[in-house]
Amino acid sequence: MKILNIFLLSSLITGSVLAQNITDVVRWSATDPAGSARVMGVGSAFGAMGGDFSVININPAGIGDYRISEFVFSPSLTFNRSDAYFVGDPTQTERYKKSRIGIENIGFVIAGRRSGSTWTASNFAIGFSRIANFNENILLRGATKGSMTRMFAERANTLREDDLDDFVAYPALFTGAIFDNNNDLNYETDFDEYPETRIPKSQEIIRSGGINEFTFGWAGEYQKRLNIGVSVGVPFGSFEEDKFYDETDPANNIPAFNSLNYVERLTTSGVGVNFKLGMTYKIDNIIRLGAAIHSPSWFRFTDNYSTSMRYSFVDAQGRNQTFNYDSPDGTFRYRINGPWRAVGSLGTIYNVGEIKGFINADVEYVDYTSSYYNGAAYTNDPGEVAYTNEVNRNIQSKLSSGVNLRLGTEMAYQSLRLRAGYSWEKSPFNADDFLNNSLSLGLGIREDKFFIDMAVRITERSTGYNPYVVLDDMNNPLSVINTTRTRGVLTLGFKF
Numbered sequence: 001m002k003i004l005n006i007f008l009l010s011s012l013i014t015g016s017v018l019a020q021n022i023t024d025v026v027r028w029s030a031t032d033p034a035g036s037a038r039v040m041g042v043g044s045a046f047g048a049m050g051g052d053f054s055v056i057n058i059n060p061a062g063i064g065d066y067r068i069s070e071f072v073f074s075p076s077l078t079f080n081r082s083d084a085y086f087v088g089d090p091t092q093t094e095r096y097k098k099s100r101i102g103i104e105n106i107g108f109v110i111a112g113r114r115s116g117s118t119w120t121a122s123n124f125a126i127g128f129s130r131i132a133n134f135n136e137n138i139l140l141r142g143a144t145k146g147s148m149t150r151m152f153a154e155r156a157n158t159l160r161e162d163d164l165d166d167f168v169a170y171p172a173l174f175t176g177a178i179f180d181n182n183n184d185l186n187y188e189t190d191f192d193e194y195p196e197t198r199i200p201k202s203q204e205i206i207r208s209g210g211i212n213e214f215t216f217g218w219a220g221e222y223q224k225r226l227n228i229g230v231s232v233g234v235p236f237g238s239f240e241e242d243k244f245y246d247e248t249d250p251a252n253n254i255p256a257f258n259s260l261n262y263v264e265r266l267t268t269s270g271v272g273v274n275f276k277l278g279m280t281y282k283i284d285n286i287i288r289l290g291a292a293i294h295s296p297s298w299f300r301f302t303d304n305y306s307t308s309m310r311y312s313f314v315d316a317q318g319r320n321q322t323f324n325y326d327s328p329d330g331t332f333r334y335r336i337n338g339p340w341r342a343v344g345s346l347g348t349i350y351n352v353g354e355i356k357g358f359i360n361a362d363v364e365y366v367d368y369t370s371s372y373y374n375g376a377a378y379t380n381d382p383g384e385v386a387y388t389n390e391v392n393r394n395i396q397s398k399l400s401s402g403v404n405l406r407l408g409t410e411m412a413y414q415s416l417r418l419r420a421g422y423s424w425e426k427s428p429f430n431a432d433d434f435l436n437n438s439l440s441l442g443l444g445i446r447e448d449k450f451f452i453d454m455a456v457r458i459t460e461r462s463t464g465y466n467p468y469v470v471l472d473d474m475n476n477p478l479s480v481i482n483t484t485r486t487r488g489v490l491t492l493g494f495k496f
Helices: 002-010 022-029 037-041 053-057 060-065 148-156 169-175 382-398
Strands: 070-086 089-110 119-133 136-145 198-222 226-248 257-283 287-294 298-314 320-326 330-337 340-352 355-367 372-374 401-413 416-426 435-446 450-465 479-495
Touching (some): 037 479, 053 119, 060 119, 060 257, 070 136, 136 479, 372 382
Antiparallel strands (some): 070 479, 119 198, 355 401, 416 435
């Protein structure tokens, strides 16, 4: 059942530098904010609590619990490990490790006490948070049926040379990876007579970037019970992806073929805007309730992309030939709207002797089908209008809504804090019923004027991926990528 679900999911997780698709929509819709070490240590289950800058990304009403102004700074260190293999050759699993240093947040909270008023607090917060991390390195290697040249041929079929695109089809024709011997616009490859032959292939994928959000928020406390908060965020997105694909024939099973190298490069940058509105309510200072709504992030993006290809083969005269092609640089602008989200929270404060603490549960509803892609935002090209409609139909049919659950606790003994949390996150794809689970642990020291917190989060997930897609599903090189991300965060805070 797991491989079946991954097979269905992998049909969606593919793509080319030429076109945006449902994978791009999901990338900019699924967030994973770590926040401060305190919030990360309880599994980001903090919606009914307050008094931490990171609540601005969960429920901004929690900013109203501050009684003294604060500055926080949270550097991080992330370790990524991927284990990838082709389903057609599962014995050859490739492991890739990578570590990166980053900053999870920098923030100021300005607390304003209001004596003699029913509004007992009026606080402002401003800062920066990293809400998504795209850093990932993947290596695939194995032997499966079929060749990427079939994708090139299918992209070129029915088109004359002058009508071929500069990034996939024309490079393949120029280098000899595809050809039209019959002049019927039905392109052939060196592999057509060997459909059952297993072709050694590999791909290295290097991804970097993320979403950094600048946020400004306000929250007030009414009669020490009801908090209301609002925030406005300006997310800045960046994504870089280099994909290096190779095919070889060391056993000379394909007489005319020697090697294929295909490189895809993509750089994406964008900016958006969103807002969050939340409230919390305290019942006898023991039970806390919280609710928040997150608007979509309305993004506009610019893609810059290029490809290069090298193909080596034996010609009809028995001579080895190698041809190279570097595409021009391409640029495309478009818009993506992310999903709406709603967060409900329940927390309780407890005291057991000298030990104090809280337990908090957050339930988040995300409707990925409310996302929207607009490739025709900056053009009247009928082809882009049609493709925009196709992508949005895929969003409706292949994405789903989901419920994410986060549970966390903090225990305090004098100045020492111990924390633990766990989260269950549903995949955006309706073909995938697996959850991305995360375990968090943390500790901290709290004094009157400063605090130091540390936390570690371990996240595991499994996805399907195809380096390329052809019309015959049985010849798509399905792979499975198992990823483990270990993120450590240190937060330094100063009160003033």
